[in-house]
Amino acid sequence: MIESSRPIAEVARELGINEGTLGNWCNKYRREHPVSEELNLPERSRLRELERENRELRLQAEFLKKAAAFFAREQQ
Template identity: 45%
Template sequence: MKTGPNRKYTAEFRAAAVSQVLEGGRSMAAVARSLEMSSKSLANWIYKARRGEPAVKREPTRPVSELEAEVSRLRQENAKLKMEKEVLKKAAAYFARESL
């Protein structure tokens, strides 16, 4: 399980953690410990739940169209090919110097 500042939690995970405290009667510290997460994060989620705020601020991402996916794939391939070309140029220059 990933830990640390860059750990991402799904809305479902957040809701389940909050319900363990609010509906399950478990302590916040016990739930945070069992889920291997910060008790401060859980406290923030519980605070928001009690105020009726959504667990996640950002809007759900829109689905990517087939065309956008293809453009992304082609950009990645293009970057890879450019890198390979640079490596080959350096190797050719190295071997040309060695043959002199």
């Protein structure tokens, strides 16, 4: 959660916990483990863009794997 840009609500649903609880845990972790090198605004923007693109590409790859498996079953 800390290293990704996934929304707290999404991760909390996956873990089956309250999003407020997870948010508190993340905030506590961030306070106890400050980042030594802060990114400037353009770097943050670019990082978010690359993380979004990475998520999309992972979803596409997952879909293609499922489609290939489906068509492989249909051929048999």
